[in-house]
Amino acid sequence: MSQLHVIDHPMVQHKLTIMRRKETGSKDFRQLLKEIALLMGYEVTRDIALEDIEIETPICKMTAKQVSGRKLAIVPILRAGIGMVEGLLDLIPVARVGHIGLYRNEQTHKPVVYFCKLPADINDRLVILTDPMLATGGSACDAIAMLKERGCTNIRLMCLVAAPDGIAKVQSEHPDVNIYVAAVDERLNENAYIVPGLGDAGDRIFGTK
Ligand code: PRP
Numbered sequence: 305m306s307q308l309h310v311i312d313h314p315m316v317q318h319k320l321t322i323m324r325r326k327e328t329g330s331k332d333f334r335q336l337l338k339e340i341a342l343l344m345g346y347e348v349t350r351d352i353a354l355e356d357i358e359i360e361t362p363i364c365k366m367t368a369k370q371v372s373g374r375k376l377a378i379v380p381i382l383r384a385g386i387g388m389v390e391g392l393l394d395l396i397p398v399a400r401v402g403h404i405g406l407y408r409n410e411q412t413h414k415p416v417v418y419f420c421k422l423p424a425d426i427n428d429r430l431v432i433l434t435d436p437m438l439a440t441g442g443s444a445c446d447a448i449a450m451l452k453e454r455g456c457t458n459i460r461l462m463c464l465v466a467a468p469d470g471i472a473k474v475q476s477e478h479p480d481v482n483i484y485v486a487a488v489d490e491r492l493n494e495n496a497y498i499v500p501g502l503g504d505a506g507d508r509i510f511g512t513k
């Protein structure tokens with residue numbers, strides 16, 4: 305069973321509350337999402353491997369730490385996942401970025417794929433898949449399946465707000481994928497929106513409604 309990490313750091317929770325408020329405009333919403341992504345990135349990368357290297361400071365030689373092992377890729381689910389990329393790149397500037405385009409059909413709520421462009425060596429990378437909203441889990445599960453079809457074996461899912469349904473679906477279809485969220489909300493409404501949630505993340509980031 306995959307692990308669920310709820311990142312309850314006070315700064316993350318405070319920023320999320322501002323994002324949830326309906327009066328928060330796109331500019332602030334985007335900025336806060338970027339800041340939260342960076343903070344969540346600390347937890348998502350907490351256990352990545354380090355190795356010893358020999359360096360020289362202005363004072364003397366020493367054995368210091370550097371990140372070793374698998375290279376990283378950040379893969380946002382379009383559109384809303386894009387809002388988490390910049391914050392993660394501030395933390396991991398050498399990461400490659402792939403994109404998976406999915407939208408939910410408004411009637412069926414099922415995801416429809418319209419774009420996929422990934423680094424050629426994606427199968428060799430630790431993938432951080434980003435999407436602020438994990439509602440039914442359909443989009444995340446399809447995106448994870450697309451990554452696995454391309455040989456990815458180490459995928460972490462980073463979301464902002466999740467519904468219990470979405471978490472359960474990812475855990476049952478992809479038990480190897482650990483999930484990182486800032487909040488687990490109550491439920492989905494009849495339109496498969498998260499309650500209380502924060503509304504439509506893509507529209508709030510890009511000001512499209
Ligand atoms: C939203 C959100 C997720 C998806 C979550 O995207 O960003 O990708 O819905 O819902 P699910 O868990 O039920 O699949 P949307 O389809 O609205 O597209 P957008 O990001 O382009 O607005």
Ligand code: URA
Binds near residue numbers: 496497506
């Ligand atoms: N997508 C969103 O943007 N918000 C939700 O609450 C559910 C799906």
